[in-house]
Every structure is written in C-alpha cells, then in structure tokens.
Amino acid sequence: MKTTSFSTTFMPVRLLPQLRLLSTSLPATHFPPMKFAPTLSSSRAVPILSRVFPLRLRYMGLGFRRSLQTERAFSTRAFRGPRTGSGSELPRGYERRAGGASKSLIEDEAELSDWVSELRSDSPRGREDELEGRRGRVRERGTDREPYPIKKSRRESDSGDFGESRRRDFRSPNQSFTRNGGISKRFDNKSEGDKKDRPFPPRNNRGNSNSSGEFGDSSRRRFPNPNESFSRNSGISKRFDNKFQSDDDKEDGLFPRRNNRGNSNLKADSFTRNGGVEGLRRGGRETGKTLRVMDDTEEEEEKPTGFRIEDLLSEEESDTAISDDDGYGVLREKSATSLFGSDNEVTVKVLPKSSPGSSDSYLSESRFDQCSVSPLSLKGIKDAGYEKMTVVQEATLPVILKGKDVLAKAKTGTGKTVAFLLPSIEVVVKSPPITRDQKRPPILVLVICPTRELASQASAEANKLLKYHPSIGVQVVIGGTRLALEQKRIQANPCQILVATPGRLKDHIENTAGFATRLMGVKVLVLDEADHLLDMGFRKDIERIISAVPKQRQTLLFSATVPEEVRQICHIALKRDHEYINTVQEGSEETHAQVRQTHLVAPLDKHFSQVYALLKEHIADDVEYKVLVFCTTAMVTRLVADLLGELNLNVREIHSRKPQSYRTRVSDEFRKSKGLILVTSDVSARGVDYPDVTLVIQVGVPADRQQYIHRLGRTGRKGKEGQGILLLAPWEEFFLSAIKDLPITKGSVPSVDPDTTKKVERALSKVEMKNKEAAYQAWLGYYNSNKKVGRDKHRLVELANEFSRSMGLDNPPAIPKLVLGKMGLKNVPGLRSK
Numbered sequence: 136m137k138t139t140s141f142s143t144t145f146m147p148v149r150l151l152p153q154l155r156l157l158s159t160s161l162p163a164t165h166f167p168p169m170k171f172a173p174t175l176s177s178s179r180a181v182p183i184l185s186r187v188f189p190l191r192l193r194y195m196g197l198g199f200r201r202s203l204q205t206e207r208a209f210s211t212r213a214f215r216g217p218r219t220g221s222g223s224e225l226p227r228g229y230e231r232r233a234g235g236a237s238k239s240l241i242e243d244e245a246e247l248s249d250w251v252s253e254l255r256s257d258s259p260r261g262r263e264d265e266l267e268g269r270r271g272r273v274r275e276r277g278t279d280r281e282p283y284p285i286k287k288s289r290r291e292s293d294s295g296d297f298g299e300s301r302r303r304d305f306r307s308p309n310q311s312f313t314r315n316g317g318i319s320k321r322f323d324n325k326s327e328g329d330k331k332d333r334p335f336p337p338r339n340n341r342g343n344s345n346s347s348g349e350f351g352d353s354s355r356r357r358f359p360n361p362n363e364s365f366s367r368n369s370g371i372s373k374r375f376d377n378k379f380q381s382d383d384d385k386e387d388g389l390f391p392r393r394n395n396r397g398n399s400n401l402k403a404d405s406f407t408r409n410g411g412v413e414g415l416r417r418g419g420r421e422t423g424k425t426l427r428v429m430d431d432t433e434e435e436e437e438k439p440t441g442f443r444i445e446d447l448l449s450e451e452e453s454d455t456a457i458s459d460d461d462g463y464g465v466l467r468e469k470s471a472t473s474l475f476g477s478d479n480e481v482t483v484k485v486l487p488k489s490s491p492g493s494s495d496s497y498l499s500e501s502r503f504d505q506c507s508v509s510p511l512s513l514k515g516i517k518d519a520g521y522e523k524m525t526v527v528q529e530a531t532l533p534v535i536l537k538g539k540d541v542l543a544k545a546k547t548g549t550g551k552t553v554a555f556l557l558p559s560i561e562v563v564v565k566s567p568p569i570t571r572d573q574k575r576p577p578i579l580v581l582v583i584c585p586t587r588e589l590a591s592q593a594s595a596e597a598n599k600l601l602k603y604h605p606s607i608g609v610q611v612v613i614g615g616t617r618l619a620l621e622q623k624r625i626q627a628n629p630c631q632i633l634v635a636t637p638g639r640l641k642d643h644i645e646n647t648a649g650f651a652t653r654l655m656g657v658k659v660l661v662l663d664e665a666d667h668l669l670d671m672g673f674r675k676d677i678e679r680i681i682s683a684v685p686k687q688r689q690t691l692l693f694s695a696t697v698p699e700e701v702r703q704i705c706h707i708a709l710k711r712d713h714e715y716i717n718t719v720q721e722g723s724e725e726t727h728a729q730v731r732q733t734h735l736v737a738p739l740d741k742h743f744s745q746v747y748a749l750l751k752e753h754i755a756d757d758v759e760y761k762v763l764v765f766c767t768t769a770m771v772t773r774l775v776a777d778l779l780g781e782l783n784l785n786v787r788e789i790h791s792r793k794p795q796s797y798r799t800r801v802s803d804e805f806r807k808s809k810g811l812i813l814v815t816s817d818v819s820a821r822g823v824d825y826p827d828v829t830l831v832i833q834v835g836v837p838a839d840r841q842q843y844i845h846r847l848g849r850t851g852r853k854g855k856e857g858q859g860i861l862l863l864a865p866w867e868e869f870f871l872s873a874i875k876d877l878p879i880t881k882g883s884v885p886s887v888d889p890d891t892t893k894k895v896e897r898a899l900s901k902v903e904m905k906n907k908e909a910a911y912q913a914w915l916g917y918y919n920s921n922k923k924v925g926r927d928k929h930r931l932v933e934l935a936n937e938f939s940r941s942m943g944l945d946n947p948p949a950i951p952k953l954v955l956g957k958m959g960l961k962n963v964p965g966l967r968s969k
C-alpha cells in the first residue's frame with residue numbers, strides 16, 4: 136500500500152468488489168484522518184452492478200436512471216440510507232437541479248439590423264460596422280452562392296496585449312536532449328510538407344492564412360468530420376452554428392444560449408441563437424437561405440448541433456455504482472470494466488467529514504513542499520506566494536501526478552488553475568526538452584479555456600509557476616487577434632504549453648503550418664470550465680480538438696459546476712477509469728458561505744433606479760468598493776454602463792462588442808482597481824480572477840443556474856467575504872426555483888426617492904438613441920429565447936415594451952421585419968417593424 140504525504144490518501148482495498156460495494160459495514164483498511172471530503176467517482180459501475188444486484192441497488196436508492204440516482208449514489212447519506220432509514224433523503228448539494236431556466240444565450244441583434252441594412256444595400260460586400268467596438272459581420276448564403284464577407288472587420292493586434300508568451304532558451308541545463316526520445320523523435324523525424332502534417336485540409340478559397348486572419352473567415356472552416364457529409368446547406372448551417380456559440384459573445388442578444396437539455400425551446404420559426412440555427416438548419420432548406428452573424432472578435436466555436444445529451448448516452452453509461460461510504464463521505468466509483476475485468480481491485484478514497492466551520496476554508500493543511508513536484512516548480516510556487524495547497528489542489532494533485540484522468544469540481548476562486556497547471560508543468564519537466572533546431576517542437580500541454588480573458592489569465596498563472604523553468608515556454612492563442620501575428624509569434628517562440636480558446640485553436644490547426652503536427656505531441660489536455668466547454672455551444676469544437684490530439688494522453692477537466700448532464704458525457708474527453716473529485720462537500724452548497732446572497736424583486740421599470748440606488752448604498756458603505764454588474768446581453772450592458780456613467784459613477788464596461796485590446800485594458804484596470812464598477816456581460820462570468828470584488832449584481836434572469844453560480848463566484852474568492860444581489864422582475868421569479876438549494880434570501884428593495892427617480896430619468900434621456908434601440912432589440916432576443924418568458928409571444932412583447940418605456944422611450948423602437956420574422960415575432964401586436 137502506497138501512502139502519500141498528503142492528508143488525502145488513496146487506499147487500495149482488495150475485496151470482492153460486489154461485497155465491497157454493497158456492504159458498508161465491511162471493515163476497510165484504516166485510513167488516516169482527512170480534512171475534507173472530496174467525492175470521487177467514475178462513471179460506469181452501476182450497469183454491471185445493476186445486472187448483478189438489481190434489487191439491492193433499488194433498495195439502496197440507486198435506480199437505473201441517471202441524474203438524481205447517480206448523484207445519490209455518491210452521497211454519503213444516500214449510501215447510509217438503508218441502514219439509517221433515511222436513505223431517501225438527499226443532502227442539499229445532491230438534490231436534482233430544480234426547474235431550470237432555459238439556457239438562453241444570446242447574441243446581439245444589432246448585428247441583425249445591420250445585416251438587414253446590408254441586404255438592402257446594393258453592394259454584396261456591405262459596409263463597415265458602424266457600432267462602436269463591433270466587428271461583427273453578417274453573412275448570407277443562399278444555396279447558389281458562396282459565402283462572402285459583408286463587412287471587413289477591424290482587428291487588433293494581440294501581441295502587445297498578451298505578453299504572456301515567453302521566449303525561452305530551450306536547452307535546459309539540467310536536461311539533455313535525446314533525439315530518440317519519444318515524441319521528440321517523431322517530430323524530429325518528420326520531414327513532410329505542411330500539408331501532410333495537417334490532419335485537416337487547408338483552407339481552400341481564401342488564399343493565404345493572413346488574409347483569412349484579416350477577414351476572420353478561417354473560423355468558418357470546417358474540420359472534415361467523418362460523420363458529417365458536407366452539403367452546401369448543411370455546411371453553411373454548421374458553420375453558422377459554429378460561430379454563434381462563442382463564449383465571449385454568447386451574452387449578446389437575439390439567440391438563445393445553449394441549452395443543456397437539448398434546446399427543447401427551439402423552434403424552427405423562432406430566430407434565436409440556438410433556435411435560429413436549429414430552425415434554420417431544419418427549416419433553412421425550405422427558405423434556401425441561411426444567416427450567419429460573425430464577430431471577428433469571438434472565438435470561433437460551433438453552434439450546438441441540436442442533439443441531446445440523452446442521445447449520447449446509452450442506458451449503461453447513465454448508471455453508476457457507489458463503492459463505499461462508511462460514514463466518511465467517500466466516494467469513488469470504479470469503472471465497470473475494471474470492477475470485473477482484469478483489475479479486480481477497488482481503490483477507495485476515504486475522507487472524513489470536515490469539522491464544523493471548516494467547510495468553506497479554501498486552504499488545506501498540506502504544503503506544496505510536501506508533494507513530489509520538482510524543486511524549480513516549488514521555487515516558482517513560493518515566489519507566487521503560495522505555501523499551502525488549496526483544498527482542490529490537495530485533492531487533485533496526487534491523483535494527477537499519478538497520471539490519472541480527473542474531473543474535478545471545486546468552488547469558485549479556490550485555485551483550480553494552479554491545480555491543473557502545476558502537475559501539467561511536471562509532465563513537461565519530465566519530458567525531453569525541445570531544442571531550437573526542432574522544426575515543429577511538440578506542444579505537450581494544451582489548456583482550453585472558453586474565453587480570451589480566461590486563457591490570458593491561465594497563461595499568466597503558468598508563467599508565474601514557470602519562473603524557474605527557463606526552458607519551458609507557454610503561449611496563448613485567442614480570438615480577436617490577428618491570426619497571422621499569432622502564427623508568427625508561436626513560430627518564433629515555440630512552447631511546450633499552449634493555452635487557447637477553442638475557435639482560435641481550430642483556426643491554427645487548420646491554417647498554421649505544422650501546428651497539427653505539434654499538437655500530436657500533447658500529453659496533457661486540460662479543459663478549464665469543463666462543463667461549459669462540453670456543453671452544447673462548444674461541444675463540436677472540443678470533439679474536433681480532441682480528435683487532433685493523441686488518444687494516449689492525460690485529460691483534466693475542471694469547473695466549479697458539474698451538472699449531471701456533463702458527468703454523463705465527460706467520457707468524450709476522459710478515460711473510462713477517470714476519477715471524479717468533488718471538493719464541494721456533502722451538505723455544502725456550490726456557493727461560498729461567506730458570500731451573502733439576496734434576491735430582490737422589483738417591477739422592470741424600476742430596475743435602472745434600483746441598480747443606481749444599490750450602487751450608491753454600497754459605495755457609501757465601502758469606500759474600497761469593487762462591483763461587477765452583470766447584464767443579460769452586450770447591448771444591455773452598454774446601455775447600463777452609459778446610464779451609470781451619466782449618473783457620474785465610476786464605471787467601465789466590458790462585453791463582446793468591445794475590441795479585444797479595450798477588453799484587456801479594462802480587465803487589467805479592474806483587476807488592479809478599487810472604487811470602480813464594471814458593467815459586464817457574461818464574458819466576465821467564468822473564471823476571471825478579479826481580487827477583492829465586494830459586490831456582484833445580476834440584473835435580470837441569468838442564463839441558467841451555473842451561470843448564476845459562476846457570476847456570483849467573482850466575489851468571495853480565496854475565502855474573502857462578498858455580497859451578491861440578483862435583481863429580478865416579478866415575472867422572472869421562476870428562476871429562483873433553479874437556485875433554491877443555495878443560501879439566497881429575499882432582500883428588501885431599496886427605496887428610491889422621487890429626486891433619484893428624476894435623476895435617473897434625466898440620465899437616461901442623455902443615453903444615445905441608437906444604444907437604446909440596440910438594447911431593446913437585444914433584450915427582446917434574449918427573453919424570446921428564454922424557455923419561460925419566450926413562450927407567450929404576446930406577453931413577451933408587452934414586457935419588451937415595458938423595458939422600452941423604462942429607458943424613457945414613448946414608442947418601442949422599430950425592428951427590421953426580417954429580424955422579427957426570424958425571431959418568430961412577425962405580426963405580434965405591439966411590435967413596430969421597419
């Protein structure tokens with residue numbers, strides 16, 4: 136039995152697995168006390184078990200359906216149920232996710248307006264984008280035409296903005312390069328031309344990659360997928376799909392966000408981001424025309440293809456088994472194959488429940504120098520100011536260092552980035568060094584992040600840890616920057632660690648000479664915000680990226696939220712015998728206890744003044760205020776930022792319509808600042824590590840429960856205190872059922888005196904009309920895609936017009952007929968068309 140120096144210890148227990156799994160009273164080997172109770176599991180045991188002991192499993196409350204039963208299987212309490220008689224009771228954290236607002240992620244309809252204008256214009260090339268910061272393009276493609284760029288986009292150079300790339304001397308003093316060694320050999324010996332190196336055909340009709348960078352059309356390249364036949368219509372639909380789910384921009388009006396449950400709200404007649412796509416895909420052949428809205432600043436992801444997670448699952452895959460509990464909160468499933476295959480050993484991780492009050496402590500008692508990482512990494516860790524491991528680091532590090540695939544869940548702001556970077560760096564340390572004369576040095580670690588900010592942040596963190604590893608390089612490739620510049624940069628500074636957003640990574644695979652070959656060296660693949668990356672919006676991209684890296688690799692999936700749906704499909708990326716490490720303790724919520732959460736319900740027409748009053752109140756309370764205000768779409772974000780600016784608050788805005796250079800600048804400023812309000816779309820919802828955020832306000836219903844948790848997670852990081860306020864209209868209260876297990880209470884709406892109301896009205900009157908129009912259209916698109924609100928179109932329009940009045944408009948802005956048609960809102964009374 137191997138013991139580690141961590142308090143987290145893995146104990147192989149040699150027992151007949153059936154007995155071990157079914158008898159909680161069987162004595163297990165002694166386990167040292169543990170500080171917390173991560174949940175470990177993998178995904179394939181119950182099918183076998185259910186065949187062998189169907190009645191027993193039923194008795195234990197382990198049904199044959201996935202989801203709830205699966206979660207129960209991992210719950211200590213559920214396991215003990217039969218013995219204690221309380222087996223049906225689930226700890227709060229294990230309850231089925233309630234309700235579920237539709238995941239309505241949306242893009243900006245302003246683009247559609249422009250598109251419509253462009254359609255009307257004589258020139259097929261259209262015109263330059265007139266909206267500030269908007270580099271979106273809109274495309275039309277009929278069955279008889281090739282796609283063409285309607286607008287040429289502006290692009291910013293990225294290299295200056297993201298200085299994380301490291302030029303390194305790749306000849307490590309400690310490491311001698313051997314040509315024969317593993318991957319290096321493969322790469323060294325490779326002498327074929329670029330074309331041969333590419334697993335995918337090069338772009339066909341855009342000439343060089345530079346021009347593709349300029350026009351951003353590289354994103355539309357498709358990977359040849361053996362399962363798909365490319366037809367003109369279907370091809371363009373796919374590409375249309377691909378584009379929309381950029382996480383950077385998903386927040387932005389008109390199209391709904393991906394829906395975990397298979398976009399059940401999508402209809403062919405509603406032009407929503409998913410729905411539009413789906414509708415167009417299904418109905419597009421009839422019309423013979425497909426729309427494409429582009430934004431060069433986005434990562435280029437695919438749209439959901441409309442399949443349901445359930446469709447991906449066989450019944451076997453959906454079921455799971457528990458291994459043990461024994462009163463500690465253990466949990467580990469063993470894959471069915473290893474349970475009854477050659478590996479008849481059940482390894483059980485037994486961890487005691489934490490002492491009261493410690494559940495939210497993010498640091499563990501283990502120090503980094505207790506674990507077997509290289510001395511140079513330890514020096515880097517020390518310089519970064521880290522001494523003790525966080526709970527998730529302590530729980531995952533030993534497992535990852537052993538080479539296991541891991542799916543890890545840990546609360547926001549608890550150090551997941553270091554948890555996956557550190558062991559990944561160790562893999563590089565142990566690999567043969569690359570040398571300057573290597574034409575295509577292998578990328579050994581590939582980290583995928585859903586947004587550019589997150590990718591840049593992860594690469595910055597990697598650089599901190601690599602301080603004393605001069606021979607290891609990290610590079611970041613993200614959307615919104617010139618592909619050609621990035622190509623030059625990654626060629627000039629070869630790296631072993633690459634951090635990327637999905638769309639841009641695909642771009643490089645398809646268009647950067649030798650890049651695909653370099654990816655064949657990947658030993659560790661990391662998906663940060665894994666649930667998001669495996670969700671509909673990114674799924675296709677991720678699958679294709681996975682197909683571009685070797686099968687023989689280690690895969691690490693990290694997130695603060697791991698919905699059951701994601702558990703069920705994570706085998707897309709992970710080996711069957713992966714470990715699921717859940718550091719969110721049994722009985723503990725997914726949010727931090729030290730973050731005070733309240734929801735306020737106020738009529739829509741009061742929201743602007745309420746936000747102002749809340750901010751004033753908070754600023755008065757805390758001079759060191761640092762506030763994030765999340766809005767539903769990019770255009771609504773711009774409107775709210777304009778308004779708060781007019782009200783003389785110290786405000787910045789960040790959303791997908793802003794150029795990347797601006798986003799980077801604002802993000803950096805906010806990171807360092809105090810006394811600042813950042814009004815933001817969901818580009819800031821996940822992962823972004825702004826220290827000391829004092830308050831997060833969410834205005835309007837979030838896309839889903841996960842998004843609520845991640846947005847809230849921008850405060851209360853590293854054990855700090857924080858506050859979260861969710862401001863809803865009465866008709867948005869349905870969302871509360873989706874978060875009812877979280878410690879959120881009803882707050883009292885601040886009173887707004889008549890003077891303040893007038894002040895807000897005056898400020899609103901100064902906001903540019905075009906911004907109000909864009910916000911109206913975006914608002915309508917967002918809620919149209921919401922499963923609940925968008926169901927009744929008449930009511931939806933009433934509400935949109937209420938929103939319009941709240942902006943001080945007597946009449947709702949007119950919307951292009953075509954857009955209304957695509958939204959499924961033609962002839963709905965109350966809408967004005969143009």
Ligand SMILES: Nc1ncnc2c1ncn2[C@@H]1O[C@H](COP(=O)(O)OP(=O)(O)OP(=O)(O)O)[C@@H](O)[C@H]1O
Binds near residue numbers: 821823
């Ligand atoms: N061992 C450690 N000790 C102290 N601070 C740490 C340690 N590890 C990471 N941190 C810091 O904790 C903060 C949060 O880390 P990180 O951004 O990785 O959190 P996260 O869990 O990924 O959050 P999210 O779920 O929001 O993405 C960062 O500022 C990071 O530098």
